[in-house]
Amino acid sequence: MTTPVRRLADAHLRALAPLDPEAAAALGHTDVNLIPDLSPEAFAERAALARRTGRELPHTPADTPSDRALAAALGERLDSENALYEAGFTTTLLAPLATPVHQLRQVFDDLPSDPETITAHLRRVPEALSQYGRTLSSAQRAGHRVSRRQALLLAEQCESWVDPHGTDSYRNLVRSAAAGRPVPTAASRAAEEASEAMSGFARFLRTGLPGATTATGAGAALYAVTSSSFLGARTDPDELYAYGWAELARLGREAHDLAADITGETTLGDALDVLDRDPARQIPAGEPLRDWLQTRLDALTDALDGPHFDLPPSLRRAEARLDSTGAGVMYYAPPDPASARPGRVWWTTPPGERYVSTWREVSTVHHEGLPGHHLQFAVTLGLEDLHPWQRSLCQVHGYAEGWAHYAEQLSAELGLLDDPAERLGMIYAQIWRAARIVIDIGLHLDLPVPAGNGVVPAGRWTPETAAGFLHRAAGVHPATASFEVDRYLGWPGQALAFKAGARLWQQIRAQAQHRLGPAFDLKAFHMTALGLGPMGLDPLRRTLHDTFLTEARPPAPPEW
Incomplete structure (x- = not known):
């Protein structure tokens, strides 16, 4: 109709x-x-x-x-x-x-x-x-x-x-x-x-x-204009800046304790060096890395499709690809509207990088692949009752990146991490996203770097300070850190989408669990929420609130 x-x-x-x-x-x-x-x-x-x-x-x-x-x-x-x-x-x-x-x-x-x-x-x-x-x-x-x-x-x-x-x-x-x-x-x-x-x-x-x-x-x-657009929501930058610093402190303590438990080293830097030198956690760059990525994506698909999500059969598989740009980032390209081309996770390694430490990268695989971007896009594109504009053209960073960052933490909850080192990698991915908040707001609004942050001296943010902060606080490769900061400078406010978006998904889920009690079903929550289609964070908050917190019974999740 x-x-x-x-x-x-x-x-x-x-x-x-x-x-x-x-x-x-x-x-x-x-x-x-x-x-x-x-x-x-x-x-x-x-x-x-x-x-x-x-x-x-x-x-x-x-x-x-x-x-x-x-x-x-x-x-x-x-x-x-x-x-x-x-x-x-x-x-x-x-x-x-x-x-x-x-x-x-x-x-x-x-x-x-x-x-x-x-x-x-x-x-x-x-x-x-x-x-x-x-x-x-x-x-x-x-x-x-x-x-x-x-x-x-x-x-x-x-x-x-x-x-x-x-x-x-x-x-x-x-x-x-x-x-x-x-x-x-x-x-x-x-x-x-x-x-x-x-x-x-x-x-x-x-x-x-x-x-x-x-x-x-x-x-x-x-x-104010760009951050609102990337998030699909109006924000309080002062509140987000304080939240970012608080998250960095909390996650830093968690990373230190876990790294010490894994390696026995009491200094975080020494513990990370131990993990990075472990041959069992290294993959050569090039085709071996692509093969490892494809194997991991296939295993994630099999683990998630059915028990935790329902994926459209024609869209379930994600394809691993290598990109020669040398930016040192991983990114996702969704399927075309006709589903003739699969969703693809593209990986670029920094120039001169011969090996990749997999414990650091698994969380990004979850973010770009499953249960992150690929899963979300597959569900969206498989919903035939969504308007074509919603399926293919409604692109909101706060929604998509928020879901993908939420998916990193969900992966740990669903048992998708192979060992404690991969959990440490997930924590570092969260540190990276918290660092993005303080760097992005600090650079664009010229806010002070607080004293006693434990990473860089107090003062004002510069691109060089920001790249050093990413490298030291989140373990990001120096070439990747420089690229990331340049990206933040060109996309004012986009870096907020990850942590701010994930916080919304977590808040609504917690509220739905509290309201529904024993009747709450995590799979039904996820499938119903994703079934609404992409939208800005402000309309998403209102729609999820109406769906899960005010109706007598939440609607049934989509079926393929």
Whole structure:
């Protein structure tokens, strides 16, 4: 049955499809070129559409629980899109790993390998890069903040992607697609032009943005907009800053005691060295690491599907992949809307890293894989009654990263950690997320580093202080720590999503357990909550409260 709010969401998605390849794919359109229009005119059109739909939504009836969830999610996201565009954030995005330029590169990770499809997409890369250059210049002329630090970092990444003496992504792509046969002339030319355009865009980033700010922090006004958008909720940064420091102290004590129990060392640093030198806890980088990751993902799937969650059969398996970017991070790429491509966990190791200490990384596997991102996306994409906009386009960091960080701790609760060292790795993952809160708020709002924190001297945050703090407090590899801090600076407020989002999931679960008593069922809670679909943390809090704390009986979880 089509309801008024679903008809409005349908109309919004149809209008968005010509402007956004992901929207076209969500509608089931085939043969869509996934290279987006990055011109200032396209950004303006998307913003105008969000405003139009946002004006209609309050006057559109939403009478059922599913319609109310859709309306709440859509309304919050439209407001967020408008606020980000008006603040100039959408049109000045230069954060490592998260720009439209990264999107242009990542499109090719998931394309079919036939040369014709690859060539058609490569041909559009130069135009898209030119468009985004115009967008950045236009936003800067309008008075919006463009960061010179972020521009230079992105320039370095662009140059590394098309280095003729190293990894030339586009030229290697067409060689790989040719599968040993001669590379078609059209494909070779398209790859060369795409590589040259990427090099030209790097030069533009270095020299074409005069007057870009050298300030590192976003400041209070922009931070209020971006943090609210990433979380889908308004927050009190002072309260979160204090919460982050309190969590660091609590978790630090827990890590010290557990490390001493495992190794017998009384100094935490010595205990960590013992674990890192243990050959039984090391995997060589490269294919052995990919094999280990795939084996672990498969085991997690078998352990969770059935006893603790119900996964759609066509979406249950996550695929392990290696990425050569050298950023030292793990990330997740969800399945496409048609489920033709599986969900993928991508792992990059820092430059020069020959071995990986698995005890440190298991929690990230749970975060990116199961029961984290892959499980959440699989459940969402398998819910046929969710509107296509909810399944494929409603992306809220507070929801997704909050669930994934909650899933790290849930893994310990469900017995998915193999030994105490992996539990220590989970605690360190929590320390990392608590550190993100204090670093992110401290850098962007210029808050003081308190005395007696036990890690860095009191004073003011700098990028170098923040990277050192991550390395010493959370055991993050120095290269990864530097990358992480640059990411926080380019995404003001995104780093809050993990710990703040997990706290909400924990709070609602505790309240539901208290209300339902012996009738509380953890699997039913998780499946019912995930069955609501993605949304901002404020509407999620209200919807979960109505679902579990006010109704006489919570609804049945979804069935496949």
